[in-house]
Amino acid sequence: MTSCDVLIVGGGPAGSACARALRESGLDVLILDKKTFPRDKTCAGWITTAVVDVLDIDLDNYRRGRVLEPITGFCVGLMRGPEVETHYGKPISYGIRRCEFDHYLLERSGARLELGKSLKSMERVDGHWIINGAIKAALVVGAGGHFCPVARFLVAKPGRGELAVAAQEIEFEMDEQQLAQCPVPAGIPYIYFCEDLRGYGWYYRKGNYLNVGLGREDDEQLSSHVEAFCASLKERGKIPLSMPSTFRGHAYLLYIHAPRPLIADGVLLIGDAAGLAYPQSGEGIRPAIESGLIAARVIHAAAGDYARGRLEPYQARLTARLGKKFARSASDFLPFGLKRFVAAKLMASRWFSRHVIVDRWFLHAHEPALAGTNGDDPVAAQPSCHADRASA
Ligand SMILES: Cc1cc2nc3c(=O)[nH]c(=O)nc-3n(C[C@H](O)[C@H](O)[C@H](O)COP(=O)(O)OP(=O)(O)OC[C@H]3O[C@@H](n4cnc5c(N)ncnc54)[C@H](O)[C@@H]3O)c2cc1C
Numbered sequence: 001m002t003s004c005d006v007l008i009v010g011g012g013p014a015g016s017a018c019a020r021a022l023r024e025s026g027l028d029v030l031i032l033d034k035k036t037f038p039r040d041k042t043c044a045g046w047i048t049t050a051v052v053d054v055l056d057i058d059l060d061n062y063r064r065g066r067v068l069e070p071i072t073g074f075c076v077g078l079m080r081g082p083e084v085e086t087h088y089g090k091p092i093s094y095g096i097r098r099c100e101f102d103h104y105l106l107e108r109s110g111a112r113l114e115l116g117k118s119l120k121s122m123e124r125v126d127g128h129w130i131i132n133g134a135i136k137a138a139l140v141v142g143a144g145g146h147f148c149p150v151a152r153f154l155v156a157k158p159g160r161g162e163l164a165v166a167a168q169e170i171e172f173e174m175d176e177q178q179l180a181q182c183p184v185p186a187g188i189p190y191i192y193f194c195e196d197l198r199g200y201g202w203y204y205r206k207g208n209y210l211n212v213g214l215g216r217e218d219d220e221q222l223s224s225h226v227e228a229f230c231a232s233l234k235e236r237g238k239i240p241l242s243m244p245s246t247f248r249g250h251a252y253l254l255y256i257h258a259p260r261p262l263i264a265d266g267v268l269l270i271g272d273a274a275g276l277a278y279p280q281s282g283e284g285i286r287p288a289i290e291s292g293l294i295a296a297r298v299i300h301a302a303a304g305d306y307a308r309g310r311l312e313p314y315q316a317r318l319t320a321r322l323g324k325k326f327a328r329s330a331s332d333f334l335p336f337g338l339k340r341f342v343a344a345k346l347m348a349s350r351w352f353s354r355h356v357i358v359d360r361w362f363l364h365a366h367e368p369a370l371a372g373t374n375g376d377d378p379v380a381a382q383p384s385c386h387a388d389r390a391s392a
Helices: 013-023 049-055 098-108 149-154 177-183 222-235 285-302 308-322 334-348 350-362 384-391
Strands: 001-011 027-031 046-048 066-073 071-080 083-087 093-096 113-117 121-127 128-131 135-142 164-173 190-193 200-208 209-216 248-254 265-268
Touching: 001 013, 001 128, 013 027, 013 098, 013 285, 027 135, 046 285, 049 093, 049 285, 066 200, 071 334, 071 350, 083 350, 093 098, 093 200, 113 149, 121 149, 135 149, 135 285, 135 384, 164 222, 200 222, 209 222, 265 285, 285 308, 334 350
Parallel strands: 001 027, 001 135, 027 113, 071 190, 135 265
Antiparallel strands: 046 093, 066 093, 071 083, 121 128, 128 135, 164 209, 164 248, 190 200, 200 209
């Protein structure tokens, strides 16, 4: 039997960030992941500077042998509407490849690793967890993404009553012919909101890699939306005609629509397992990492007593960071035709595109990076964004 203080199920950004902070506070941490690393993850691979700051990533070191594309502008529009380009003249985000980024974070975490092994069973014995009949842990952190088995343990029927984002993407290295065909400048994501405003499609180039995808908060006919989007990009000469056609799909929950409980006796969920992605952009890496760091702080303070009551501050701190959930927003009550009309007008506006869509929705520029895990309380000291969620 292997023993550890904390078992983290899932070695993605949430699990690695949590593990690193727990290791720094002196705990013995084991990460269990069903995949061996490097492994890929369905994702556009776009991170904000807040992620770089909170993880203290040395960019010069990171870019050695890995793709790191500084993003200096955005181009945004409604599908079949006008496009508005915004340039910042400096990096405001970065394009990374998840196979490289997640491997880098996992190795840096300093945790013991059990890779290529899935969580199969989880039993409570004398106040401890026995995992797969082989690992004994005082606390289990569920960081296994949307389909996390620890979340399944907490929620009798995950998926029921959950409105998930369903998304598909493709990422491939362009060959010389495709590069010649493809006029996409590196470092500018192109984002097109669906006409029914239920999601958006994107394409952007990082190094010689092109990432194309589309996500919607409904999964009806997702493949048809993706096909139509790609066909229209090809028709307009935006992406190479001769590109691979096998898209990969995945689902995840936006924070405001995630009903999952976050804690139980000796259990805590972080990242996509908890359903924390930002509502307007679908960005999930930053909230995954921040939740991992906030959880680490609460676990450290619990000093070995992981009863539900001792883990409750996690829930409160996450709400302070991400805001309260509102069942309905003001715009839900507007007729669709009016919403569509207003959206078209707003998206054609340079001011709205820069200050609301890019700065607020996509960069979360109004929310400074989470403070370090070893200093003062990382959440209490920072402003909450309740008002922002309410207006959204
Ligand atoms: C198409 C698409 C595009 C996206 N683009 C972006 C983007 O550009 N920027 C952004 O910020 N967010 C993006 N997201 C969201 C982002 O990918 C997730 O929010 C983020 O990966 C969450 O990190 P995580 O660590 O919680 O989970 P994950 O990254 O999903 O990691 C979970 C880990 O758990 C492991 N695991 C799963 N099941 C088990 C099991 N049974 N036993 C053991 N291990 C298990 C998996 O192998 C995996 O390594 C996108 C999502 C999709 C679907």
